[in-house]
Amino acid sequence: MDNERTDRIRMGRTAFSSPSPSSSVAVTVAASVASFLAGMDVLIVNVALPTIAAELGGDMAVQQWVVDGYTLLFAALLLLAGSLADRFGAKRVFLIGAALFGLASLFCSFAWSMAALVFGRCVLGVASALILPASMSLINEANPDPRRRAWALALWGAGGASASAVGPLLGGLLTPIHWSLVFVINVPFCLLILVLAPRIRRSPRRVIRFDWIGQALALAGLTTLVAGIIEVGAIGVAAPATLVLLGVGLLALVLFVVSQTKVVAPMMPLGLFRIRGMQVALQIGFIMIFNWYGMVFICTMFLQNERHMGAFAAGLVFVPSAFVTIIGNLIGGRIITAHGVRFSITLGLAIMIAGFLFEFLAPAPIPVWVVATGLSIVGFGAAITTPAAAGVVLRSVDPAQAGIASAMFNTFRQVGGAIGVAVFGVIATFLPSLDVALRSVFVASAVLLAYVLVFELLRWRER
Numbered sequence: 001m002d003n004e005r006t007d008r009i010r011m012g013r014t015a016f017s018s019p020s021p022s023s024s025v026a027v028t029v030a031a032s033v034a035s036f037l038a039g040m041d042v043l044i045v046n047v048a049l050p051t052i053a054a055e056l057g058g059d060m061a062v063q064q065w066v067v068d069g070y071t072l073l074f075a076a077l078l079l080l081a082g083s084l085a086d087r088f089g090a091k092r093v094f095l096i097g098a099a100l101f102g103l104a105s106l107f108c109s110f111a112w113s114m115a116a117l118v119f120g121r122c123v124l125g126v127a128s129a130l131i132l133p134a135s136m137s138l139i140n141e142a143n144p145d146p147r148r149r150a151w152a153l154a155l156w157g158a159g160g161a162s163a164s165a166v167g168p169l170l171g172g173l174l175t176p177i178h179w180s181l182v183f184v185i186n187v188p189f190c191l192l193i194l195v196l197a198p199r200i201r202r203s204p205r206r207v208i209r210f211d212w213i214g215q216a217l218a219l220a221g222l223t224t225l226v227a228g229i230i231e232v233g234a235i236g237v238a239a240p241a242t243l244v245l246l247g248v249g250l251l252a253l254v255l256f257v258v259s260q261t262k263v264v265a266p267m268m269p270l271g272l273f274r275i276r277g278m279q280v281a282l283q284i285g286f287i288m289i290f291n292w293y294g295m296v297f298i299c300t301m302f303l304q305n306e307r308h309m310g311a312f313a314a315g316l317v318f319v320p321s322a323f324v325t326i327i328g329n330l331i332g333g334r335i336i337t338a339h340g341v342r343f344s345i346t347l348g349l350a351i352m353i354a355g356f357l358f359e360f361l362a363p364a365p366i367p368v369w370v371v372a373t374g375l376s377i378v379g380f381g382a383a384i385t386t387p388a389a390a391g392v393v394l395r396s397v398d399p400a401q402a403g404i405a406s407a408m409f410n411t412f413r414q415v416g417g418a419i420g421v422a423v424f425g426v427i428a429t430f431l432p433s434l435d436v437a438l439r440s441v442f443v444a445s446a447v448l449l450a451y452v453l454v455f456e457l458l459r460w461r462e463r
Contacts, residue, residue: 041186042417043163043296046168046297050305076411082133083211090141097134098131098193105124135156168423181304218253218267224245281393285413291441293423317368320376325380350381358373358374359442372414
């Protein structure tokens with residue numbers, strides 16, 4: 001009996017020591033698929049929105065909620081999901097999220113009204129929040145060697161970054177058949193993740209406390225703030241409802257920050273903001289996705305409503321950027337290995353700025369080939385930058401905080417995306433044409449990325 005007990009203890013101790021190659025491959029594939037799903041589902045619906053609105057009804061504000069219902073819940077729950085991954089094990093949380101994602105996708109495909117669709121999109125946001133930070137934690141667990149981790153993160157980044165370009169393409173291909181297929185397409189990917197589950201080794205757990213007060217304040221603050229921004233375009237900035245939403249949102253977010261200094265186990269440890277690598281990575285994540293989601297939202301509206309292109313033709317505009325983004329992620333892994341994350345981030349940001357300026361300087365109306373080329377340039381730069389920024393996050397913190405740090409990084413990304421869609425959607429309602437709105441997106445994006453580039457260079461020079 002003593003020998004059997006000793007053997008069981010040894011097996012338990014070695015379960016987390018050195019992952020097998022097959023387990024590492026399974027984790028990398030499953031995590032990359034999850035990253036692809038989370039990124040694709042933000043943007044695949046954009047191309048289908050005019051068709052969905054024609055069938056189910058809804059103005060610009062309602063269409064923004066179809067997008068932001070997903071991104072808001074995704075962003076607001078990422079930190080809690082990161083804590084859940086640490087507490088119950090990244091593998092368990094990851095698989096629960098994948099199953100929920102598949103079920104919510106089926107619900108959205110049968111939506112009978114815009115309200116039902118927005119509800120389903122919110123559930124999808126919850127599922128994405130569960131799978132994304134857990135996927136980064138699983139990669140960290142399965143790839144202890146820095147070089148292997150860099151390649152795994154490059155593939156993980158390729159999943160998310162390429163999805164941003166593939167999403168509109170798939171939306172354009174599937175919408176002419178029926179808009180519900182933009183949600184049904186998620187189900188096979190979810191099944192693939194569940195099939196790989198037996199080959200993913202069990203994750204370690206940590207006993208932690210949950211910050212329910214912080215979670216409630218974050219959810220209330222982000223939801224009401226984004227709702228207020230959307231209502232600026234729908235009913236005006238001076239409307240009482242708009243002012244109340246904006247005021248409540250800002251107050252809740254201030255109270256959230258204050259609460260993080262008072263609770264025993266904060267959901268967003270403010271001490272992580274003092275780490276220089278985290279400062280750089282969080283700003284990069286926020287502004288990159290703010291620009292990209294806002295640009296794709298307005299771009300799809302511009303192509304279909306102002307250039308009078310069909311959903312399929314509009315989706316084809318994103319084809320070049322899809323391939324370029326995938327290539328950029330694969331090259332990005334080599335650049336990180338050869339030159340380091342600082343060089344990769346600097347190069348990627350510079351390429352993105354060049355892409356936005358190229359589109360901004362095009363003659364009016366913006367030619368479709370310019371849009372396609374600019375998307376490709378920006379996507380290539382983003383593909384180089386994203387895995388490098390994710391690597392900075394994992395390298396900057398203690399391994400025990402990998403889950404919460406990953407959740408913070410992805411939270412800032414998704415908050416940026418939700419606010420980007422809201423802000424640029426509002427801008428489009430006040431400008432004379434979608435061509436002008438798209439140009440405003442390009443120049444604003446270039447300026448914001450230039451700020452991040454300067455901040456990154458100066459911040460790391462101080463070290």
